[in-house]
Amino acid sequence: MRPVDPRLLRRARPARVFLAGSVLIGVATGLLVIVQAVLLARGISDVVLRDAGVGPVAWMLAAVIAVRAGLVWLQEVVAQRASAAVKSTLRRQVLEHSLKLGPAWLSGERSSRLTTLLTKGLDDLDPYFARYLPQLVLAATVPAGVIGWMATGDLIAAGTVLVTLPLIPVFMALVGWATQAHSRRRQRALEVLAHHFADVVSGLPTLKLFGRAKVQASAVRRVTDKHRAASMSTLRLAFMSSMVLELLASISVALVAVGVGLRLVEGRLGLETALMVLILAPEAYLPLRQVGAQFHASADGVAAAEEVLRVLETPLPVAGERADVPDLRRTPLYLHDVTVRYPDRSEPAVEGFDLELWPGEVVALTGRSGVGKSTLLAAILGFVTVERGVVVAGGSAADEFDPVLWRRQFGWVPQRPGLRVGTVADNVRLGRPDAADSQVRQALDAAGAAELALDTPVGEQGRLLSGGQQRRVALARALITEAPVLLLDEPTAGLDADTEATVIAGLRGTGRTVLLVAHRPTLLAAADRTVEVGARKSPIDRLVERELVTP
Numbered sequence: 001m002r003p004v005d006p007r008l009l010r011r012a013r014p015a016r017v018f019l020a021g022s023v024l025i026g027v028a029t030g031l032l033v034i035v036q037a038v039l040l041a042r043g044i045s046d047v048v049l050r051d052a053g054v055g056p057v058a059w060m061l062a063a064v065i066a067v068r069a070g071l072v073w074l075q076e077v078v079a080q081r082a083s084a085a086v087k088s089t090l091r092r093q094v095l096e097h098s099l100k101l102g103p104a105w106l107s108g109e110r111s112s113r114l115t116t117l118l119t120k121g122l123d124d125l126d127p128y129f130a131r132y133l134p135q136l137v138l139a140a141t142v143p144a145g146v147i148g149w150m151a152t153g154d155l156i157a158a159g160t161v162l163v164t165l166p167l168i169p170v171f172m173a174l175v176g177w178a179t180q181a182h183s184r185r186r187q188r189a190l191e192v193l194a195h196h197f198a199d200v201v202s203g204l205p206t207l208k209l210f211g212r213a214k215v216q217a218s219a220v221r222r223v224t225d226k227h228r229a230a231s232m233s234t235l236r237l238a239f240m241s242s243m244v245l246e247l248l249a250s251i252s253v254a255l256v257a258v259g260v261g262l263r264l265v266e267g268r269l270g271l272e273t274a275l276m277v278l279i280l281a282p283e284a285y286l287p288l289r290q291v292g293a294q295f296h297a298s299a300d301g302v303a304a305a306e307e308v309l310r311v312l313e314t315p316l317p318v319a320g321e322r323a324d325v326p327d328l329r330r331t332p333l334y335l336h337d338v339t340v341r342y343p344d345r346s347e348p349a350v351e352g353f354d355l356e357l358w359p360g361e362v363v364a365l366t367g368r369s370g371v372g373k374s375t376l377l378a379a380i381l382g383f384v385t386v387e388r389g390v391v392v393a394g395g396s397a398a399d400e401f402d403p404v405l406w407r408r409q410f411g412w413v414p415q416r417p418g419l420r421v422g423t424v425a426d427n428v429r430l431g432r433p434d435a436a437d438s439q440v441r442q443a444l445d446a447a448g449a450a451e452l453a454l455d456t457p458v459g460e461q462g463r464l465l466s467g468g469q470q471r472r473v474a475l476a477r478a479l480i481t482e483a484p485v486l487l488l489d490e491p492t493a494g495l496d497a498d499t500e501a502t503v504i505a506g507l508r509g510t511g512r513t514v515l516l517v518a519h520r521p522t523l524l525a526a527a528d529r530t531v532e533v534g535a536r537k538s539p540i541d542r543l544v545e546r547e548l549v550t551p
Ligand SMILES: Nc1ncnc2c1ncn2[C@@H]1O[C@H](COP(=O)(O)OP(=O)(O)OP(=O)(O)O)[C@@H](O)[C@H]1O
Pocket: 104, 107, 108, 342, 343, 345, 349, 350, 367, 368, 369, 370, 371, 372, 373, 374, 375, 376, 415
């Protein structure tokens, strides 16, 4: 964990502006610390040696203190604003990047983990900006100024501070290495807690049915306990390290004080200079000591920022830029030798698959469960990377085209309908935001959802609707698009025979090209053609392939 991660500064402009502002405030604070010490030393020595009044010096001191307070206020305001701006910038960037990485990545990267990171995780950046970074700047500016000024009055004292001061960052670095591991462990424990809790809550009905709900209570207790233990060990380390730094700074100031005292008694140092050195010495150590303490408070935020940067640095699939996407109303779509392998999987999810899809055709993909049918639809949409082979339209590979424009050619019904909170109409309009009520109604009717009113509420993940209703709303969402090709993953699963017949008639009536994953005989019978995924190629096919490949 670096004190200031340049990647964070690169990604978040408000962080750079803030750092520049903090440096200005830090330099001003350093100057004021010196002026305050000089004024104090002069005031005291005037009173002691010359019996003078404290009036003018006291006024000047009050002014310096007021300006210092003003700077602290300014720093706080700037820090809070910067923190809010950086958090919102990073949140936006992570969301945009996750969308570009696509659903396959999101399913691998558990969504509750991303949710923890983008909410509580990034909020931990507040102490990083409000406390740690400003203190870090003070630690860089104030000691340099203080030692420089001390050297003008007492070289030996300045030398003592110069020699003992680096001990503090050395100890801080040692403590930092230990804290980093603890902080990561705590973050992990929090993520596990979040997943576990979300899983338990969403699966509560099933757990209750199988009489396993009570067992989960002890599992949640165990995970919570782990998180508590991790938090306590981080705190223990934080307290211990503060004590070590405190001790180190106190011994160093004592060393300076003893030397100054001896030289004062021997008459080698004037009272005013001695006082100035004694007042300034703790000021040299203070910012460094405090930076150590703030480091712990901000460690969680820095760990979250690192996690954010890890997501942002996940390379995007290479996206094409061509805008001349062929019109699939007239152009056939080919899949040639398509092989897809998910990251961290040794076996390909689908291998060497060929398909021709002609405009207006209704083609059914069949095959046993897990053979790669949904993966093929994802490959056509460009949601997964094709390891070998190619998806071709109009003589060009699909990945040459701008993915957003390419996907406009398709209406997609995934296996999980993926509905969001709102009404049925809101969900259908995701397919065409400017659709009139009558068009939404028409799409719902064609999808066999005539009984659903437009304002029927839809809960999170489609809850409040039955499984079959969710599928039909998802189908209506695909039908309302003007896309020439529909990719449907088991669109009639969970529907009764009558509704299924209505849906099939609706699909046929559109005149669009349809590629559907199907198991049910009625759906298979409605297709023009059936293609089996994962079927072994016949010896004749292989012979033909070999003939074509071998010169
Ligand atoms: N996001 C993923 N990460 C890793 N492996 C995956 C992922 N999605 C699917 N797989 C694997 O890829 C293989 C093909 O899955 P896919 O969902 O395409 O099969 P399917 O034929 O559609 O199955 P079903 O008929 O049961 O829906 C399976 O072995 C599955 O475990």
